[in-house]
Amino acid sequence: MPGRALSFGVMAQAYERFRPGYPAELADAVLGYAGRPVVTALEIGAGTGKATRVFAGRGVAVTATEPDGAMLAELRRQVPADVRTVRAAFEELPPGERYGLVYAAAALHWTRPAGRWSRMAALLDAGGVFASFGGPVRLADPAVEEAVRAARAPFLATDEVPSPDGTPPEEAMQWPGTELSRSPWFSDVQQSLIERRLTMSADDWIGHLSTVSAYLVLPPAERKRAFEEILRVLPATVEVDADLTVHLARRNDRSAP
Numbered sequence: 001m002p003g004r005a006l007s008f009g010v011m012a013q014a015y016e017r018f019r020p021g022y023p024a025e026l027a028d029a030v031l032g033y034a035g036r037p038v039v040t041a042l043e044i045g046a047g048t049g050k051a052t053r054v055f056a057g058r059g060v061a062v063t064a065t066e067p068d069g070a071m072l073a074e075l076r077r078q079v080p081a082d083v084r085t086v087r088a089a090f091e092e093l094p095p096g097e098r099y100g101l102v103y104a105a106a107a108l109h110w111t112r113p114a115g116r117w118s119r120m121a122a123l124l125d126a127g128g129v130f131a132s133f134g135g136p137v138r139l140a141d142p143a144v145e146e147a148v149r150a151a152r153a154p155f156l157a158t159d160e161v162p163s164p165d166g167t168p169p170e171e172a173m174q175w176p177g178t179e180l181s182r183s184p185w186f187s188d189v190q191q192s193l194i195e196r197r198l199t200m201s202a203d204d205w206i207g208h209l210s211t212v213s214a215y216l217v218l219p220p221a222e223r224k225r226a227f228e229e230i231l232r233v234l235p236a237t238v239e240v241d242a243d244l245t246v247h248l249a250r251r252n253d254r255s256a257p
């Protein structure tokens with residue numbers, strides 16, 4: 001899906017404005033799991049820096065990496081000046097430097113599966129932590145969701161990203177925990193949920209949809225019509241489920257790729 005993976009930059013400012021940020025609870029979960037001070041972190045697919053700010057704010061020296069120049073330019077406007085930035089996709093990151101934490105916020109599914117975990121392990125100190133977090137942002141009211149589904153149907157069947165390894169939603173361990181559990185380089189794989197319920201105006205919900213890759217790759221005229229049709233069925237404000245699923249794992253001491 002390279003077209004979809006690099007579709008965000010055109011909407012970098014909308015992304016910054018309409019996508020929810022990440023709560024302090026997330027940093028508590030990741031840094032608590034580490035069980036030792038986390039001094040350096042590498043962020044994959046940092047976007048406009050929403051998660052960068054959370055970890056930099058906790059005193060971690062974050063290197064934020066992002067392949068899309070427009071996203072990275074917005075990130076630079078949003079994060080403290082001492083955050084290091086690198087314009088690169090995960091696959092382009094040179095091995096060599098290692099970090100106490102490597103994390104991806106709503107970005108890991110855009111990376112290439114081949115060699116993903118050996119490359120990840122090569123970026124981590126022994127005993128270092130890998131974290132991936134994100135989740136669908138959905139309308140909480142089933143009746144509103146159904147009305148939107150019908151309004152969207154002529155343009156898009158679904159606007160969600162499917163599980164990268166096809167794990168059914170009812171399975172206890174979801175991707176990427178599934179892959180991490182099978183990887184020889186990682187152990188102590190944990191999955192947890194941070195529950196979030198947000199309220200947005202209908203216009204802001206459309207603003208949010210304008211940053212979702214499934215809409216970004218529609219021809220502009222169709223995208224405009226889709227948003228008009230969806231806006232027509234929305235109440236003035238919408239309740240939104242934005243639960244975060246967090247996956248954590250530790251790089252084994254013994255195996256250094």
Ligand SMILES: C[S@@+](CC[C@H](N)C(=O)[O-])C[C@H]1O[C@@H](n2cnc3c(N)ncnc32)[C@H](O)[C@@H]1O
Pocket residue numbers: 005006008009019044045046047048049050051066067068071088089090091104105106107110111112
């Ligand atoms: C949904 S956005 C998430 C941005 C940010 N991490 C956040 O949580 O707000 C996904 C990001 O992954 C980036 N991306 C796409 N392909 C990538 C790859 N192969 N390696 C690293 N990042 C990638 C996109 O440019 C985009 O900024």
